[in-house]
Amino acid sequence: MALIEVQNLRKEFKRVIPKTGFLSGVRNLWNSNYHTHVAVDDISFQVEEGELLGYIGPNGAGKSTSIKMLTGILVPTAGSVKIAGLTPWKNRREHTQNIGVVFGQKTQLWWDIPVIESFRVLKTIYKIPDDQYLRNLNQFRDLLEIDQFENTPVRQLSLGQRMRADLAASLLHDPKILFLDEPTIGVDVLAKERLRTFIKEINRTRGVTVLLTTHDMQDIEKLCNRMAIIDDGNILYDGSIDDLKSKFGNERTLVIELDDAPYRLNLPGTRVLREEGPRVWLAFNRDQLSASDIMMRVAEHHTIRDLTVEEPEIESIVREIYEGGMSGQKKEEEHVPVLDLQ
Amino acid sequence: MSLFWIFSRQNFYQQSAYRLNFWLEIAGIMLQIYVVYKLWNVLFEQTPESFGGITLPQMLTYAVLGMLLGSILSIGEGVHTYIQSQVRMGQITSDLMKPVDFIVHMMARDFGQIFVRLLFFLLPPMVLSYLMFDMVVPTSPAQIAAFVVAVVQAWVILFFCNFMFGLISFKTLDLMGFSFTYFALVRFASGQIVPLWMYPDVLQPILNFLPFKSVFYTPLAIYNGVLNGSAMTTALLVQTAWMVGLFAVARLVWGRIHHSLIVQGG
Numbered sequence: 163m164a165l166i167e168v169q170n171l172r173k174e175f176k177r178v179i180p181k182t183g184f185l186s187g188v189r190n191l192w193n194s195n196y197h198t199h200v201a202v203d204d205i206s207f208q209v210e211e212g213e214l215l216g217y218i219g220p221n222g223a224g225k226s227t228s229i230k231m232l233t234g235i236l237v238p239t240a241g242s243v244k245i246a247g248l249t250p251w252k253n254r255r256e257h258t259q260n261i262g263v264v265f266g267q268k269t270q271l272w273w274d275i276p277v278i279e280s281f282r283v284l285k286t287i288y289k290i291p292d293d294q295y296l297r298n299l300n301q302f303r304d305l306l307e308i309d310q311f312e313n314t315p316v317r318q319l320s321l322g323q324r325m326r327a328d329l330a331a332s333l334l335h336d337p338k339i340l341f342l343d344e345p346t347i348g349v350d351v352l353a354k355e356r357l358r359t360f361i362k363e364i365n366r367t368r369g370v371t372v373l374l375t376t377h378d379m380q381d382i383e384k385l386c387n388r389m390a391i392i393d394d395g396n397i398l399y400d401g402s403i404d405d406l407k408s409k410f411g412n413e414r415t416l417v418i419e420l421d422d423a424p425y426r427l428n429l430p431g432t433r434v435l436r437e438e439g440p441r442v443w444l445a446f447n448r449d450q451l452s453a454s455d456i457m458m459r460v461a462e463h464h465t466i467r468d469l470t471v472e473e474p475e476i477e478s479i480v481r482e483i484y485e486g487g488m489s490g491q492k493k494e495e496e497h498v499p500v501l502d503l504q
Numbered sequence: 505m506s507l508f509w510i511f512s513r514q515n516f517y518q519q520s521a522y523r524l525n526f527w528l529e530i531a532g533i534m535l536q537i538y539v540v541y542k543l544w545n546v547l548f549e550q551t552p553e554s555f556g557g558i559t560l561p562q563m564l565t566y567a568v569l570g571m572l573l574g575s576i577l578s579i580g581e582g583v584h585t586y587i588q589s590q591v592r593m594g595q596i597t598s599d600l601m602k603p604v605d606f607i608v609h610m611m612a613r614d615f616g617q618i619f620v621r622l623l624f625f626l627l628p629p630m631v632l633s634y635l636m637f638d639m640v641v642p643t644s645p646a647q648i649a650a651f652v653v654a655v656v657q658a659w660v661i662l663f664f665c666n667f668m669f670g671l672i673s674f675k676t677l678d679l680m681g682f683s684f685t686y687f688a689l690v691r692f693a694s695g696q697i698v699p700l701w702m703y704p705d706v707l708q709p710i711l712n713f714l715p716f717k718s719v720f721y722t723p724l725a726i727y728n729g730v731l732n733g734s735a736m737t738t739a740l741l742v743q744t745a746w747m748v749g750l751f752a753v754a755r756l757v758w759g760r761i762h763h764s765l766i767v768q769g770g
Contacts, residue, residue, distance in 0.1 A: 287609075
């Protein structure tokens with residue numbers, strides 16, 4: 163049995179349509195006009211123990227709502243969730259012992275007191291035995307260098323430090339599963355790198371299963387072996403990143419630097435993405451054309467000074483999926499190349 | 505129990521984080537006490553007979569201790585303001601995700617705060633007041649014990665009142681409008697400023713009907729000797745009844761709010 167099993171999960175919200183006009187504030191107390199908003203439509207997936215799953219989607223896609231159901235602070239309208247054999251919203255208290263949660267935009271630490279004091283409070287709340295607490299604390303001092311700021315109140319920490327402290331706090335009770343909701347948001351490049359290294363390390367050495375939402379595709383590429391793309395409350399893609407690339411990423415970009423200008427490179431089967439000085443970016447489908455074909459065609463009329471082939475970036479693939487759903491490929495085929503060879 | 509202790513420790517750090525705040529608050533409390541002391545002195549000298557047969561030191565003890573207790577049994581700040589700020593900042597989820605019962609968690613927090621405030625803002629000004637003013641002391645160990653029990657029960661009662669008041673913010677996100685009304689009501693109906701026996705007879709049934717009487721009046725009147733004998737026992741039992749009753753209501757109300765919260769989302 164998988165560690166996390168989500169089946170046909172659905173969540174509807176009733177939203178009040180606020181009244182306007184005279185005494186609207188008072189009348190809203192008895193408002194009975196609702197409309198139903200489907201935040202999560204029908205989601206099913208499984209996560210095995212030790213997996214690092216990237217859970218991505220545009221804002222408002224239903225990511226946070228599904229995370230809230232998985233952590234047990236929301237009850238779904240329909241469907242079932244089993245995490246380590248427990249239903250999160252029914253076995254709330256046992257479940258919280260199994261999970262660690264970090265919301266990048268919020269902190270679970272106490273604002274005015276030193277980090278280490280917050281840890282002590284958590285130790286008591288989660289009933290963590292002394293030896294386990296010390297072992298974890300020492301490891302986090304090592305890996306996250308929290309000893310540099312453990313006596314500083316949280317309000318004085320930089321965002322990167324606060325994230326490190328929050329990550330450590332969420333792992334003190336040795337959870338099986340770690341939910342990370344945008345853990346790298348607003349953090350600088352170096353600090354991001356450090357957080358990623360730590361997450362990877364924790365996943366590798368402790369076998370902690372990680373479910374991570376992010377808008378930073380670098381997080382996904384560097385951390386996750388699998389990703390699920392969600393939009394409009396449904397899962398659009400669930401699989402490995404390499405598969406995604408080969409399935410949707412058959413478009414390559416050829417960057418050609420030419421000697422002579424002006425030029426118009428309208429080759430069949432390619433389209434010009436960008437022109438900048440002597441350089442041209444040409445997109446082509448790898449299954450229909452090869453880079454050498456294009457090269458030869460261009461070389462007939464121009465002198466090529468330099469050229470490179472760019473692999474598709476996961477970010478652009480994901481953008482395409484967001485924009486066109488799973489039919490992202492079709493749009494490519496509809497594209498009619500202009501036949502205008504000079 | 506360790507939860508109550510760890511929150512006391514945490515609050516100790518929180519309080520000591522703002523050292524200037526400590527001195528300013530002590531100064532504020534002493535000023536308040538001085539004003540109340542002078543005021544009652546003047547009033548008493550003009551018409552001692554309207555005070556219902558109590559002595560001036562008894563009255564002054566009541567008034568000064570009312571201010572002192574106000575620094576731990578706080579209406580302006582407490583579990584309700586904590587819940588409100590957590591709800592507004594969207595942080596309440598992290599409190600809800602802890603493996604402890606929410607009410608117990610909030611109680612432990614509140615206890616920690618009160619314990620630390622007792623050390624910082626009740627005991628030092630109390631010593632100062634005894635040095636400066638003419639006040640009565642409880643005459644028997646039983647009276648002191650009754651007073652301590654009354655204060656503890658008063659804390660629990662006020663905690664549940666504040667807690668349920670704070671739950672409003674789950675619905676409205678804000679307490680601003682209600683705060684002032686609540687503040688005024690509790691201060692008036694609890695007898696913190698004016699002893700309840702001085703209110704007109706018409707109001708007495710209403711005051712008896714509210715839990716706030718148990719919050720300030722009961723401990724204060726026990727301390728200055730107005731409540732004694734069987735009346736004192738009755739007052740303590742009334743407090744206990746309020747404690748149990750409010751606990752039951754708070755559980756019920758929180759259960760419903762928590763349910764709608766996890767069903768509808770926060």
